[in-house]
Amino acid sequence: MNLVRTRMIPATAASTRRPPAVARVGASARAPDDSPANDLRPLWPPHAWRRELAAAVTDVGELLALVGVAEGAATAATDFPLRVPRPYIARMRHGDAADPLLRQVLPTAREARAVPGYSADPLGERNAAASPGILRKYAGRALVIASGACAVHCRYCFRRHFPYASHRPGAGAPELAAVRADPSVREVILSGGDPLLLTDGHFARLVAAVAAIDHVRTLRIHTRLPVVIPQRVTAALLDTLARTRLRVVVVLHFNHGNEVDDHCARAIAALGRFVLLNQSVLLRGVNDDADVLAMLSERLFDIGVLPYYLHMPDAVAGTAHFDVPETEAVAIHRRLIAVLPGYLVPRLVREIPGAEGKQPLPTAPRPPGSAG
Numbered sequence: 489m490n491l492v493r494t495r496m497i498p499a500t501a502a503s504t505r506r507p508p509a510v511a512r513v514g515a516s517a518r519a520p521d522d523s524p525a526n527d528l529r530p531l532w533p534p535h536a537w538r539r540e541l542a543a544a545v546t547d548v549g550e551l552l553a554l555v556g557v558a559e560g561a562a563t564a565a566t567d568f569p570l571r572v573p574r575p576y577i578a579r580m581r582h583g584d585a586a587d588p589l590l591r592q593v594l595p596t597a598r599e600a601r602a603v604p605g606y607s608a609d610p611l612g613e614r615n616a617a618a619s620p621g622i623l624r625k626y627a628g629r630a631l632v633i634a635s636g637a638c639a640v641h642c643r644y645c646f647r648r649h650f651p652y653a654s655h656r657p658g659a660g661a662p663e664l665a666a667v668r669a670d671p672s673v674r675e676v677i678l679s680g681g682d683p684l685l686l687t688d689g690h691f692a693r694l695v696a697a698v699a700a701i702d703h704v705r706t707l708r709i710h711t712r713l714p715v716v717i718p719q720r721v722t723a724a725l726l727d728t729l730a731r732t733r734l735r736v737v738v739v740l741h742f743n744h745g746n747e748v749d750d751h752c753a754r755a756i757a758a759l760g761r762f763v764l765l766n767q768s769v770l771l772r773g774v775n776d777d778a779d780v781l782a783m784l785s786e787r788l789f790d791i792g793v794l795p796y797y798l799h800m801p802d803a804v805a806g807t808a809h810f811d812v813p814e815t816e817a818v819a820i821h822r823r824l825i826a827v828l829p830g831y832l833v834p835r836l837v838r839e840i841p842g843a844e845g846k847q848p849l850p851t852a853p854r855p856p857g858s859a860g
């Protein structure tokens with residue numbers, strides 16, 4: 489039975505509708521397995537996202553022409569080429585070279601600078617591979633490199649140099665052998681690349697393979713696709729997630745409030761029965777400002793997503809120009825604590841290779857009279 493509403497919108501048309509009503513964050517009420525219907529289904533046809541993916545802009549000159557910005561310091565990066573979907577471009581401010589969305593995707597000559605302390609694998613992920621396609625960084629969790637590709641190429645990406653070819657991304661269930669063999673794994677994280685770049689059928693088979701491992705309780709999906717191509721939230725994807733026995737957590741990746749538009753809101757609302765969290769990266773020239781981050785938190789809350797992590801940028805070769813010094817980051821975070829309710833303040837963290845988890849930065853002001 490096709491439970492999807494059939495009203496369609498053009499895949500690239502900017503919507504003027506207000507966002508739909510938003511489901512509660514982490515709503516625990518689950519539909520019975522035989523009734524995955526969700527009255528917040530998205531309204532796009534099933535292949536709209538693939539058309540958007542195929543139409544993504546890969547030429548710097550075309551991107552600049554679309555946003556009405558002169559070339560300046562932009563460059564055609566070869567090792568990590570430009571890729572940006574048009575629904576994301578539509579949210580950039582025309583004529584503004586400092587637009588925070590444009591800055592996240594536009595390659596510049598600064599990426600070619602060698603900076604001491606910056607390397608291809610600052611997080612030691614190549615040493616964290618339990619087997620091809622599986623990273624084991626933290627106790628109880630296993631990360632599956634489900635895809636070696638992304639819909640957007642974020643210039644600051646911590647995996648921009650990751651050797652995806654040697655991890656057989658997208659190979660399917662065989663890489664889960666390491667998870668099957670270790671009963672301590674309670675949570676499987678689908679990452680990449682972006683796991684939602686798998687087709688609906690491939691994604692459903694992967695989820696079923698994870699669900700078939702008795703000791704796994706939780707499925708976490710790290711994705712930026714609902715941000716850059718909201719049409720990716722298809723009825724088939726929702727059905728797969730609604731029917732699995734696994735508790736589903738979706739970790740989105742918004743960095744700026746301007747990334748939230750009506751299309752995103754609609755896609756996120758359709759995911760509203762799952763736990764929805766957001767992780768951001770603190771980026772120079774994008775969101776290194778407490779007011780900008782506060783606005784992001786409020787917009788996330790409006791669409792039913794809770795801020796989770798604010799990551800310090802990793803020391804990845806080619807990304808030094810995005811760095812924000814720790815003292816400045818702490819000051820920004822303290823300001824967030826001052827202006828937002830606690831549930832809208834993301835944890836400011838740094839990833840340190842070999843550590844037992846993400847390391848929180850000590851940002852709470854010291855009580856008066858305390859030592860140090």
Ligand code: SF4
Nearest residue numbers: 638641642645681712
């Ligand atoms: S979507 Fe995530 S993994 Fe892909 S380029 Fe952006 S930051 Fe990197």
